[in-house]
Amino acid sequence: MSAQREMKEKNPWHTPVTIIITVIGVIAIVALVTVAVLQNRPVPQKYKYGIVLDAGSSHTALYIYAWPAEKDNNTGRVQQTHSCKVKGKGISSYASEPLKAGESLKLCMQEAEQKVPRKRHHQTPLYLGATAGMRLLNMENSKASEKVFQAVGAALQKFPFSYQGARILSGQEEGAFGWVTVNYLDDRLKQGLETIGALDLGGASTQISFVSDNYDGSESPSNSVTFRLYGNDYNLYTHSFLCYGKDQVLRLALAHQTQSGPTTILDPCFHPGYTETKNYSVLYDSPCVSDRKPLEDPVTFIHNGQGNFQQCQEVVKSVFNFTTCKYSQCSFNGVFQPHLQGPFGAFSAYYFVMNFLNLTDTSIPLETVKEKLTSYCATPWKEIVKQHPNVKLSYLAEYCFSGTYIITLLTEGYNFTSKSYSDIKFIKKIKGSDAGWTLGYMLNLTNMIPAEAPDTPPLPHAGYVSIVTVMALLLFILFIVSLRPLWPSCSKQPQIV
Ligand SMILES: Nc1ccn([C@@H]2O[C@H](COP(=O)(O)OP(=O)(O)OP(=O)(O)O)[C@@H](O)[C@H]2O)c(=O)n1
Numbered sequence: 188m189s190a191q192r193e194m195k196e197k198n199p200w201h202t203p204v205t206i207i208i209t210v211i212g213v214i215a216i217v218a219l220v221t222v223a224v225l226q227n228r229p230v231p232q233k234y235k236y237g238i239v240l241d242a243g244s245s246h247t248a249l250y251i252y253a254w255p256a257e258k259d260n261n262t263g264r265v266q267q268t269h270s271c272k273v274k275g276k277g278i279s280s281y282a283s284e285p286l287k288a289g290e291s292l293k294l295c296m297q298e299a300e301q302k303v304p305r306k307r308h309h310q311t312p313l314y315l316g317a318t319a320g321m322r323l324l325n326m327e328n329s330k331a332s333e334k335v336f337q338a339v340g341a342a343l344q345k346f347p348f349s350y351q352g353a354r355i356l357s358g359q360e361e362g363a364f365g366w367v368t369v370n371y372l373d374d375r376l377k378q379g380l381e382t383i384g385a386l387d388l389g390g391a392s393t394q395i396s397f398v399s400d401n402y403d404g405s406e407s408p409s410n411s412v413t414f415r416l417y418g419n420d421y422n423l424y425t426h427s428f429l430c431y432g433k434d435q436v437l438r439l440a441l442a443h444q445t446q447s448g449p450t451t452i453l454d455p456c457f458h459p460g461y462t463e464t465k466n467y468s469v470l471y472d473s474p475c476v477s478d479r480k481p482l483e484d485p486v487t488f489i490h491n492g493q494g495n496f497q498q499c500q501e502v503v504k505s506v507f508n509f510t511t512c513k514y515s516q517c518s519f520n521g522v523f524q525p526h527l528q529g530p531f532g533a534f535s536a537y538y539f540v541m542n543f544l545n546l547t548d549t550s551i552p553l554e555t556v557k558e559k560l561t562s563y564c565a566t567p568w569k570e571i572v573k574q575h576p577n578v579k580l581s582y583l584a585e586y587c588f589s590g591t592y593i594i595t596l597l598t599e600g601y602n603f604t605s606k607s608y609s610d611i612k613f614i615k616k617i618k619g620s621d622a623g624w625t626l627g628y629m630l631n632l633t634n635m636i637p638a639e640a641p642d643t644p645p646l647p648h649a650g651y652v653s654i655v656t657v658m659a660l661l662l663f664i665l666f667i668v669s670l671r672p673l674w675p676s677c678s679k680q681p682q683i684v
């Protein structure tokens with residue numbers, strides 16, 4: 188008995204003071220760890236949404252973007268979560284039946300209603316931006332373009348989103364927002380990295396936008412767009428060539444070959460054996476070519492293919508004017524262009540065409556690309572149709588022309604060389620979001636790219652909690668150690684025998 192009592196007295200952990208301190212300490216640690224764990228458990232992420240309709244000349248596409256609800260201001264955070272291709276042609280093709288332009292959007296809009304959570308519908312901004320097709324219709328018949336916008340606006344307002352209007356983008360906006368999109372998606376803006384130029388090829392216009400160190404915007408100010416994004420200043424060169432999208436350039440090329448009003452043409456840009464009867468009035472029904480219509484022409488002409496890349500390039504070159512330039516240097520049609528500075532991302536029809544032709548790899552020498560095009564264009568139409576049974580014939584017929592146009596536009600038009608050609612990347616998407624002007628347009632209208640870099644806390648939250656926990660533990664241990672004189676065993680003096 189007495190031995191047991193002696194042991195109890197000697198064990199310092201059995202004194203009331205140390206027991207209380209230990210219990211309090213354990214409770215404190217448990218509380219701290221619980222707080223740290225609770226603070227860092229993954230909470231279900233809430234998202235905000237935005238919808239942009241890209242009303243292009245050839246078709247309309249709807250894009251849904253989403254971003255974490257609390258972090259509107261952070262770069263690289265907005266992502267495309269869904270896209271929908273509207274059935275049928277672009278809204279400008281409904282000039283004579285505007286109500287149908289509105290109706291055409293319904294299916295994609297209903298899809299958007301399903302994709303955006305119901306409780307977010309009312310706060311989801313919805314924009315429609317129209318590009319070159321509506322620019323041309325507006326030039327040709329402004330009343331008709333107004334009616335199309337009215338019909339489209341009325342149709343869009345029937346949906347539960349926050350409709351922000353429909354309008355035509357200027358060529359500068361289209362070019363600049365395409366540039367913002369690719370650089371935002373590639374995380375180049377927030378980090379202040381070297382930017383990527385943007386090359387966009389549509390059906391009715393084409394855009395080139397890039398930052399060049401020796402361009403300050405003073406020469407040809409109409410080509411200059413300045414931005415301050417995340418604390419960095421950008422002086423962007425941008426130009427949009429109306430009528431130089433691939434569908435309108437095809438009209439220009441055919442106009443060049445039908446100047447005298449022939450009944451038959453042998454077109455080097457179409458495959459041998461291709462033959463189609465075409466209507467003069469349809470071909471010349473566009474402000475891009477209407478003033479070139481032959482005075483005396485038959486109703487139709489027979490469009491025969493010949494399949495000769497080199498001669499096709501000559502036809503394509505004829506649609507560019509290289510003779511006038513009042514600036515230090517020009518691309519074509521007397522338009523100023525500073526020295527090219529890569530890298531470049533080339534998207535939309537650049538990608539569709541080069542992807543179809545298996546030519547997206549720009550490490551292939553330009554000479555080899557031309558050889559491949561030469562052999563592709565020379566392939567008989569019958570064989571091309573056989574090789575691609577699932578491709579729409581209207582698309583299929585034009586890839587020889589389109590490939591030739593792309594190579595000619597890049598080299599003769601914009602002055603890419605055999606060397607700088609490899610600075611171009613043909614792309615469709617970056618990190619899951621389509622390259623195009625729509626994301627940049629929405630980021631701008633929702634003020635989601637700040638001019639100044641946002642302040643970031645020096646430590647992430649998890650790091651902060653961990654450090655606090657470790658410090659608290661250390662303090663607790665120090666506290667226990669500092670109480671050592673109170674420990675019963677320590678207070679006893681060693682006995683010298
Ligand atoms: N798989 C596809 C899809 C489209 N196209 C062609 O690509 C062009 C349309 O490109 P797009 O970027 O969609 O043009 P839009 O936005 O409609 O036109 P714009 O920007 O000029 O208003 C059209 O000539 C269309 O025939 C193609 O060759 N292959």
Ligand SMILES: [Ca+2]
Nearest residue numbers: 243318389535
């Ligand atoms: Ca477009």
